[in-house]
Amino acid sequence: MTSSEIGWIGVGAMGAPMCLNLLRAGHRLTVCDRDPARVASMVAAGATAADSPREVATRADVVFSTIFDDQGLRDIVAGPDGLAAGARPQAAYIDMSTVSPAASADVARVLAERGVDYLRAPVSGTVTLASSARLSTFVSGPPEVFERLRPLLAVLTARQRYVGTSEEARVVKLLINLMVFMSTAVLGEAIDFGERAGLPRDTILDAVNDSIVASAHYAGKAEKIAHRDYAPVGPISLVVKDMDLALTVANHHQAALPIAAQVRQSLALMQAQGLAGLDVAALADLPALLRSPSPTQDRQGDTP
Structure with missing residues (x-):
């Protein structure tokens, strides 16, 4: 051009x-x-x-x-x-x-x-x-x-x-973001399940990324999640904005989003615990983060 x-x-x-x-x-x-x-x-x-x-x-x-x-x-x-x-x-x-x-x-x-x-x-x-x-x-x-x-x-x-x-591109972007946020939360539950059963974190992530549920998103976040590096690239505060946009659109069209609503509540918990400045990848460590004493935004990138 x-x-x-x-x-x-x-x-x-x-x-x-x-x-x-x-x-x-x-x-x-x-x-x-x-x-x-x-x-x-x-x-x-x-x-x-x-x-x-x-x-x-x-x-x-x-x-x-x-x-x-x-x-x-x-x-x-x-x-x-x-x-x-x-x-x-x-x-x-x-x-x-x-x-x-x-x-x-x-x-x-x-x-x-x-x-x-x-x-x-x-x-x-x-x-x-x-x-x-x-x-x-x-x-x-x-x-x-x-x-x-x-x-x-x-x-x-x-x-x-x-x-x-018309506005189709806006809806497509919001639904993709919803899937990113929900799949990150799902990965967090899988990690917590595996670690409590004695599996090392890197074994869990390698297995996920070498399986039928592998995705570009999981592969891209694997390094951050493996090392609990939650310095913000896509911070929780931004994720909340996008999720609220999507839920508003869903409400307008009477679309039920029960999983998304639950993830939104998880994000609210993170905000209440002072974790809004962490990267969205921290959703994959939500169980551990909520078990940790007195988390604050100052812990960006720290190991829980």
């Missing part, structure tokens, strides 16, 4: 490595973020700074965003200095965050009024996968816009799956 004028809003843990991939591919990039240090890091790598999403949009043919939550999405799109106010004619906006279908639909209406093409393209994967452009993305929106911008998405992700014309 030829070089393009690209904008990026939100250059945090996931946004920053994806921006670097765009710069390496020869694209001109304008960025903004509430944290000046993050912007400075991108400028040092070759990007141009902007003071607001609106300013980003005035400079870019395609604007991406990676933001934290629903309110952040609404603010960067429809706020007084939002990108909708500054978007170029026939511009495109691609949001890669995990947000609710409802918030996404709200901004879709604003963007449609401005004639801005909108793709919902949440990503699945880790910061490491973002750095090496091996994320997956699930995309919904106008199919012709997806086909036009797919080469640009391929600079950032290894797999691009089109799933529908």
Whole structure:
């Protein structure tokens, strides 16, 4: 794909490595973020700074965003200095965050009024996968816009799956996150079962990852779980946000999620015990963590 004028809003843990991939591919990039240090890091790598999403949009043919939550999405799109106010004619906006279908639909209406093409393209994967452009993305929106911008998405992700014309990508991302959280909790019960019966932790993990229940998620978390390394990559506080989004969608559609609800209660227990700063992999040690005396967030990465 030829070089393009690209904008990026939100250059945090996931946004920053994806921006670097765009710069390496020869694209001109304008960025903004509430944290000046993050912007400075991108400028040092070759990007141009902007003071607001609106300013980003005035400079870019395609604007991406990676933001934290629903309110952040609404603010960067429809706020007084939002990108909708500054978007170029026939511009495109691609949001890669995990947000609710409802918030996404709200901004879709604003963007449609401005004639801005909108793709919902949440990503699945880790910061490491973002750095090496091996994320997956699930995309919904106008199919012709997806086909036009797919080469640009391929600079950032290894797999691009089109799933529908509206908010389908939001639902797909939430259901995948639900499965990540639930399967981590299931692994925790299996580990506790095996260890209480006398099996070493590494034997349990090796057996799981060499069996019918093996998964990319289990393999990716095996090292952290084996060494009880729960320094946050995907912290419990972020997991709670995503799970609450999913449960809200389930409630709207009258979908029963009993296992997810139980895992949400486990997360609430971890929050109550001061463990919200641990990585989601700590769900695999929940029985041991709750047996430990006076756990605190300061124990990130410590052995229980």
